[in-house]
Amino acid sequence: MLIFPAIDLYDGKAVRLYKGDYNNMTVYSDSPLSVALDFVKAGATCIHMVDLEGARDGTTPNLAIVREIAQKTPLFTEIGGGIRSMDTVRAYLDAGVDRVILGTAAVTDPAFLKAALAEYGERIAVGVDIKNGKVAIKGWLETAEDDALTFCEKMQALGVRTIISTDISKDGAMMGANHALYRTLSERLQLQIVASGGVSSMEDVKRLRAQNLYGAIIGKAYYTGAIKLSEAIEVSK
Numbered sequence: 547m548l549i550f551p552a553i554d555l556y557d558g559k560a561v562r563l564y565k566g567d568y569n570n571m572t573v574y575s576d577s578p579l580s581v582a583l584d585f586v587k588a589g590a591t592c593i594h595m596v597d598l599e600g601a602r603d604g605t606t607p608n609l610a611i612v613r614e615i616a617q618k619t620p621l622f623t624e625i626g627g628g629i630r631s632m633d634t635v636r637a638y639l640d641a642g643v644d645r646v647i648l649g650t651a652a653v654t655d656p657a658f659l660k661a662a663l664a665e666y667g668e669r670i671a672v673g674v675d676i677k678n679g680k681v682a683i684k685g686w687l688e689t690a691e692d693d694a695l696t697f698c699e700k701m702q703a704l705g706v707r708t709i710i711s712t713d714i715s716k717d718g719a720m721m722g723a724n725h726a727l728y729r730t731l732s733e734r735l736q737l738q739i740v741a742s743g744g745v746s747s748m749e750d751v752k753r754l755r756a757q758n759l760y761g762a763i764i765g766k767a768y769y770t771g772a773i774k775l776s777e778a779i780e781v782s783k
Contacts, residue, residue, distance in 0.1 A: 547754060547755045547758075547759055547760065547761060547762060547782040547783075548591070548592050548740075548760065548761035548762075548782070549590065549592065549751075549761070549762060549764060549775070549778050549779045549782050550592045550593060550594035550624070550740065550761050550762065550763045550764070551585045551588075551590050551592075551593060551594070551763075551764050551765075551768055551775055552593075552594045552595070552596070552742075552763050552764065552765040552768075553578050553581055553582065553593065553594075553595050553596075553615075554595070554596045554598055554765070555578060555595060555596065555597050555598060555599075555608040555611060555612070555627075556571065556598040556599055556608075557599070557607075558576075558578075558608060558611060559573050559574075559575065559576050559578070560573070560574045560575040560576075560577075560578045560581045561573050561574060561598070562574060562765055562766050562769060563598065566677075566682075566714045568598070568602065572769075574769045578595075578611050578615060579611070579614050579615055579618060579619075582615045582619050582621065583618075583619060585619075585621065585775065586619055586620065586621060588774075588775035588776045588779065589775070589776050589779045589780075590621060590775060590779060591620075591621065591622060592621055592622040592623075592624070592761070593615065593619070593621040593622070593623050593624070594624055594626075594710070594740075594742075594763045595612060595615070595623065595624065595625045595626070595627075596625070596626050596627045597612070597625065597626075597627035597628055598627060599627075599628070600627035600628025600629070601626070601627035601628050601649065601650075602628070603628060604628045604630050604650075605628055606628065606634055606637060606638075609637060609638070609641060612625050612638065612641060612643060613641035613642060616641055616642030616643050616644075617641070617642045622644050622645075623642070623643050623644050623645075624643065624644060624645040624646070624647055624671065624710075625638055625643050625645075625646055625647065626646070626647030626648070626649055626671075626673050626710070627647075627649070628650075629646050629647065629648055629649070629651060630648075630650060630651040630655065630658070631651075631658070632658070632661060632662065632665075635662055635666065635670070639666065639669065644669065645668075645669050645670070645671050645708070646662075646666075646669065646670060646671070647671045647672065647673045647710055648662065648670060648671070648672050648673065649672070649673035649675060652672045652673070652701065653681055653692075653697070656704075659672070659704065659706075660704060663704060663705050663706065667705075667707075668707045668708070670706070671706070671707070671708040671709065671710060671740075672701050672706050672708070672709050672710070673709070673710045673711075673712065674694055674697060674698055674701075674709050674710065674711045674712070675711075675712045675714055676694045676711065676712065676713050676714060676727070677714045679693050679694065680692070680693060680694075681693075681694060681697045682714055694711070694727070694731070695730065695731065695734060698711075698731060698734075698735055698737065699734075699735070701737070702735055702736065702737055706737065707737065707738055708737065708738040708739075708740065708760065709731075709735075709737050709738070709739055709740065710740040710742055710763070711727065711728065711731060711739060711740065711741060711742060712742040712743040712763075713727055713742075713743040713744060714743065722744050722746055722747065722749075722750055723741055723743065723744040723745045723746075723750045723753075723754060723762075724743070724744060725750075725753055725754070725757070728741050728754065728757055728759060729757055732757050732758065732759060738760035738761070739759050739760055739761075740759070740760055740761035740762065740763060741754050741759055741761070741762045741763065742762075742763040742765075743763075745762050745763065745764050745765075745767060745773070746766070746767045746772055746773070747767070747772060747773065748773060748777060748778065748781060750762075751764075751773070751778045751781050751782055752781055755781065755782050762782070764778060
C-alpha cells in the first residue's frame with residue numbers, strides 16, 4: 547500500500563481544515579515545498595495535494611507552488627481541487643504533475659470526464675468525497691444524488707482506474723478511518739482505492755494495509771505527530 551502524505555494548499559500555505567470547514571483552518575507551514583522535502587526525507591515516494599481555493603472556486607491560484615513541488619522533488623505527485631476543464635488538466639500535467647484528480651467535474655460534467663480519460667487515461671483519478679453517504683461537490687459545500695458505491699460503479703464502468711475516497715465526517719477529526727466504507731468499496735470494485743480522511747494512528751494504517759488498498763492519505767496525523775511518516779511507510783509495505 548502506498549502512503550500519500552498530504553498538503554492542502556490555501557493562500558500559498560500548507561493548511562488543514564476540520565471536517566471540510568473553511569472557517570476552521572489551521573496553517574501548518576508557509577512553505578509547502580519545505581513540507582514536501584520533509585516527506586522525501588522520511589522516505590515518501592508520493593504526495594497528495596489539494597488546492598482548497600480551487601476546490602471552492604474552480605481556479606488554480608496555487609499552480610506555481612504545485613509546479614515547484616512537482617519539479618523540485620522526486621515524488622509522484624497528484625493534485626485535486628477545482629479541476630473542471632481540459633485547460634486546467636493540461637496546465638497541471640504540463641507543470642510536471644503525475645496525476646490529476648477530478649471531483650466536482652466528474653459529477654457535474656461527464657462529457658469532460660470522458661474526454662480527460664480518453665486523452666490521459668490513468669493520469670486521471672476521481673475524488674469521491676462522501677458526506678452523509680452522498681457524493682459531495684464544490685468544496686464539500688453541496689451533495690450530488692448518487693451514494694458513494696453507485697457513483698464509484700459508474701466511474702469504473704467509464705474506465706476510471708483510481709479513486710480517492712474521503713469520508714468528510716472523519717477528515718481532520720483524528721477519530722480513525724471509516725474502515726467499513728473502504729472494506730465495502732474494495733470488495734465491490736476493481737479499482738485502485740486510496741483511503742482518505744481520519745487516518746490518525748498506526749492501527750489505521752495497519753488495518754487499511756490488511757484490506758489490500760492501493761493507498762492511504764495521511765494528513766493531520768502527520769502534522770500533529772500522531773503518525774510518524776517513516777513508520778507508516780514501513781508498515782504499509
